[in-house]
């Protein structure tokens with residue numbers, strides 16, 4: 001890990017046990033985000049994106065694997081050290097309204113982190129809040145407003161102001177622009193880009209929208225059923241996708257789950273599988289996976305140590 005590494009995960013795994021047995025929400029996910037860069041995590045609903053966010057924020061412990069933030073492995077930190085690291089890593093979530101307390105004014109919302117970390121006297125705090133609001137394109141006139149007096153885009157600007165008021169180094173954005181309509185989304189994305197440049201921020205940007213990922217990210221990790229099935233630079237992933245799922249996502253092929261019984265040939269379904277969690281989870285939805293025996297019988301390991309990696313026995317080899 002270089003001195004510039006903001007987030008590093010190694011074989012990060014999370015299982016939940018529920019009434020219907022064990023759910024592998026995240027399966028050996030490894031990725032790195034350098035300081036000042038953006039990694040977009042993309043994938044359909046339930047693929048494990050928010051689970052990554054929770055683990056990276058230290059809100060839930062991993063079942064296996066490690067998370068390091070700014071060079072510190074978080075499971076080894078004492079409570080006091082973890083608290084001080086929390087200043088450096090903040091989160092912005094999806095719903096502009098529900099993530100802000102409806103009864104609080106904008107001033108109080110943005111002041112909350114300052115108070116929690118006992119930063120500055122009230123007058124200094126006020127200056128910092130106004131400065132922060134201006135940085136996100138709002139002015140002092142908004143201080144006394146409450147969330148219901150703001151538009152969705154303005155709410156999201158307030159959420160960004162709250163996340164940045166302690167000058168963190170890392171921002172986790174979990175579907176942070178998904179609820180906004182198209183033109184407001186573009187404004188907020190541009191704001192995030194300029195804040196990143198000015199403050200050398202690192203973003204872990206979670207989105208199911210590939211257009212947004214392509215616009216904002218330096219690197220992309222594509223998730224499917226708890227696994228990172230492909231990762232690489234934005235150019236690699238969008239121009240020469242190797243995984244069939246990535247290509248289908250890019251070309252917006254409908255992703256409805258087919259009826260497994262009718263689509264999976266018997267010969268493949270009956271083959272021994274070394275370990276279900278190590279074979280390809282995408283095979284029943286993949287043209288190749290439905291006819292190739294290896295897709296069900298052979299353990300998948302990442303193809304290389306290079307930046308562009310994929311989990312597929314039959315990678316694509318075409319530029320799109």
Ligand SMILES: Nc1ncnc2c1ncn2[C@@H]1O[C@H](COP(=O)(O)OP(=O)(O)OP(=O)(O)O)[C@@H](O)[C@H]1O
Nearest residue numbers: 016018023025044045046047048049050051052208
């Ligand atoms: N606390 C929990 N208990 C049990 N299962 C969970 C829990 N949290 C998540 N899961 C399961 O883990 C899997 C991954 O969930 P996660 O929320 O990470 O997906 P996601 O990619 O963020 O989806 P979305 O795009 O809908 O937000 C899902 O199958 C989900 O049902």
Ligand SMILES: [Mg+2]
Nearest residue numbers: 049050051174
């Ligand atoms: Mg989610």
